[in-house]
Amino acid sequence: MNAALATSSQRVVVEDPMVPRSFVVTRTRQDTRDTATLWLTAMDGAPLAFEPGQFTMLQAYGVGEVPVSISGDPADDGVLQHTIRDVGSVSHALATAETGARLGVRGPFGVGWDVGTARGRDVVIVAGGIGLAPLRPAVLEICANRAAYGEVTLLYGARTPAERLFTDELPRWAAEHGVAVHVTVDRSDDSWRGPVGLVTGLVDRVVFRPELATVLVCGPEVMMRHTAAAFLDRGVAPADVRVSMERNMKCGIGLCGHCQLRELFICQDGPVLGYGLVASLLTQAEL
Amino acid sequence: MRTIAEDLPGHPFFAGLDSDALALLAGCAVNMHARPGEYLFREGEPADSFFVIREGRVALEMRLPTGAAVLDTAEQGEVLGWSWLVPPYRWTFDGRAVDHVRAVRFDGGCLREKCAADPDLGYAFLQRIVQVMSQRLHSARVRLLDLYGAS
Numbered sequence: 036m037n038a039a040l041a042t043s044s045q046r047v048v049v050e051d052p053m054v055p056r057s058f059v060v061t062r063t064r065q066d067t068r069d070t071a072t073l074w075l076t077a078m079d080g081a082p083l084a085f086e087p088g089q090f091t092m093l094q095a096y097g098v099g100e101v102p103v104s105i106s107g108d109p110a111d112d113g114v115l116q117h118t119i120r121d122v123g124s125v126s127h128a129l130a131t132a133e134t135g136a137r138l139g140v141r142g143p144f145g146v147g148w149d150v151g152t153a154r155g156r157d158v159v160i161v162a163g164g165i166g167l168a169p170l171r172p173a174v175l176e177i178c179a180n181r182a183a184y185g186e187v188t189l190l191y192g193a194r195t196p197a198e199r200l201f202t203d204e205l206p207r208w209a210a211e212h213g214v215a216v217h218v219t220v221d222r223s224d225d226s227w228r229g230p231v232g233l234v235t236g237l238v239d240r241v242v243f244r245p246e247l248a249t250v251l252v253c254g255p256e257v258m259m260r261h262t263a264a265a266f267l268d269r270g271v272a273p274a275d276v277r278v279s280m281e282r283n284m285k286c287g288i289g290l291c292g293h294c295q296l297r298e299l300f301i302c303q304d305g306p307v308l309g310y311g312l313v314a315s316l317l318t319q320a321e322l
Numbered sequence: 323m324r325t326i327a328e329d330l331p332g333h334p335f336f337a338g339l340d341s342d343a344l345a346l347l348a349g350c351a352v353n354m355h356a357r358p359g360e361y362l363f364r365e366g367e368p369a370d371s372f373f374v375i376r377e378g379r380v381a382l383e384m385r386l387p388t389g390a391a392v393l394d395t396a397e398q399g400e401v402l403g404w405s406w407l408v409p410p411y412r413w414t415f416d417g418r419a420v421d422h423v424r425a426v427r428f429d430g431g432c433l434r435e436k437c438a439a440d441p442d443l444g445y446a447f448l449q450r451i452v453q454v455m456s457q458r459l460h461s462a463r464v465r466l467l468d469l470y471g472a473s
Contacts, residue, residue, distance in 0.1 A: 164470030194470035221465045223381075223392035228420050231381065231395045233461045240399075255469040 052288050055094050055139030056081075058115060060132050066118065067198045070165065071130040072106065075115040075138060082112035083140070087172030088147030088279060088307045092287050093117060094139030095128035102284035102302070103129070104169035105143060109176050115140065118168035118200065144287040145306050148173040148277060153249035157185040159241055161262050163192045163234055163254020167200045169279050169306075170253050178212040188215040188241045192234030192258070196220055196227040215242070234258065238265040245270030252310075253279040260317050263310045273311030280305045280313060326351045326426055333374060335401050335450055343443050350432035356419035362402075363417045369405030370430040378423035383416040390416065394458065404451050406430025 062074035077083060085091075085105050094100040101123075107116025121130040132138060150158075150173050158177060162170050177184055189208065193199040199218065208214040217237045219230040230237070234254075250266050252259045259278045266276055282294035282301040289303035296316055299305065327348035330336045336344060356362055362380060363371060373380070379397040383390040393415065396402040402425075405413050411430065437444030 192470070194468070198470065221468070221470065225389070227392075228379075229395075230379070230397065231392045233464055236457070236461060257464065257467065258469055261464065 052141060053286070055141045058138050058140050060134050060136045060138065063132065063134055066200050069121045070118060070200065072116060072118045073129070073132060075117065075140065076113065083115050083143065084112040085109060085143040086147035087150055087176050088169055089143035089145050090284070090306060091140050091142035091144065092284070093129055095125055095132065096137065096139060098128040099125035100139070101125045106168040106171045109172050110179060118165070120165045142287055144302055146304065148251050148307050150176050154183040155185070157243035157248045159188045159190065159243055159248060159250045161190045161234060161250065161252045163258040164194060165200070166253035167191055170251060171201060173251055174208060174214070178208060178214065181212050185247065186215070186243055187213065188243065189217070190234050190237045190241065191218045193218065193220050195222050196224055235261045235265045238262070238269065248275060250276040252276065256317055263314065273314060274309045276310035277307050278310050278313065279307050326353065335374065339446060343446065346436050346440070346443065347428065350428045350436065351426050354425055354427045356423040358419055358421050360419045361416055362419065363413045365413055365416050367413050369403065369411045369413045371403055372406055372428040372430055372433060373402040374426040375400050375402060376424045376426065379420040380423055381418050381420050383418055385416065394461070395420070401454055404455060406433065407451060
């Protein structure tokens with residue numbers, strides 16, 4: 036979280052994490068039937084630096100505020116990118132925002148993927164559905180420093196071929212950065228010649244050194260649980276499997292308790308957490 | 323060129339089987355290939371085969387009034403088919419080569435005979451088949467949840 040913010044005149048003001056900054060939508064892209072990506076620029080001109088895996092509280096003025104993971108390039112702090120799925124009134128207002136619209140942004144908040152600690156190791160990135168969006172900044176950071184990592188693999192499971200995200204980038208990550216990309220879908224159509232089945236079914240194809248592997252997983256909790264189990268079966272330590280948790284984040288700074296998961300505040304301790312820390316919590320109903 | 327008997331020990335499905343068992347099983351096997359779009363088997367036909375896919379991808383399909391729905395795929399390194407083990411030994415889906423497929427095809431009747439004659443081999447083989455069935459069942463169950471759908 037930014038403790039302070041340098042303005043264009045170098046005047047330093049203390050940022051109140053509860054007060055949104057105004058951003059303007061500079062570009063939009065409809066990714067799938069119900070998912071869109073927004074490019075946002077701060078109206079005060081100050082950058083918004085973030086770590087891959089962090090989220091902001093994104094506000095459609097007059098409608099409401101929701102937590103949304105940042106999907107942009109961490110190397111470009113001048114543009115904030117969010118990929119939003121239209122599933123409710125606030126996310127609908129955000130996902131359908133047009134160029135020129137103003138949105139409120141608080142944050143960034145939380146603990147990210149901490150990709151830097153995976154340098155020198157093999158990295159396996161596993162995304163399910165919209166879960167690829169919070170992982171994209173991690174992929175971009177790894178690609179930007181590709182030589183620092185060992186084998187890098189992306190496993191991506193989507194509901195249908197039409198619901199895949201970042202379809203223009205997946206082949207580029209493979210061709211230009213040596214990322215082994217495997218995509219599977221739950222349900223096929225006539226256009227699809229790739230695998231059909233669970234993303235966990237791809238785990239056996241991955242080449243990695245279990246004792247030197249870091250696994251980053253984002254998707255529905257059931258998918259993350261089964262994915263983590265598959266990597267544990269292959270000898271990866273629970274602490275080396277990181278999952279991105281989603282709860283009802285509200286304040287973003289660990290005060291309100293809406294996102295509390297037993298002793299954890301997901302907005303502050305997470306959203307990215309070591310699987311060893313949350314494994315037992317993921318199987319408890321209504322926690 | 324390596325023989326089937328030489329190749330089997332390197333496949334995870336056959337890991338742990340001794341050389342005698344592998345030689346017995348290899349006696350039921352032939353190499354085969356299928357062109358893209360070609361069917362390895364069709365729904366309702368007698369199920370007389372078990373496949374170890376060496377290259378390519380096979381789509382398991384069910385025919386619908388609207389066309390064929392792909393339920394699952396199996397590819398290089400995976401095995402395919404257990405209907406040869408379950409009476410009345412008929413395929414319940416179509417198996418279509420998505421691209422060029424090379425596989426080892428085991429004769430189902432031959433496998434049944436050898437497994438019946440050697441219960442240790444039969445049990446070992448069944449354990450491996452059940453593991454594949456379990457993974458496929460698990461995949462089908464989780465996909466029924468439609469996890470990536472709108473919640």
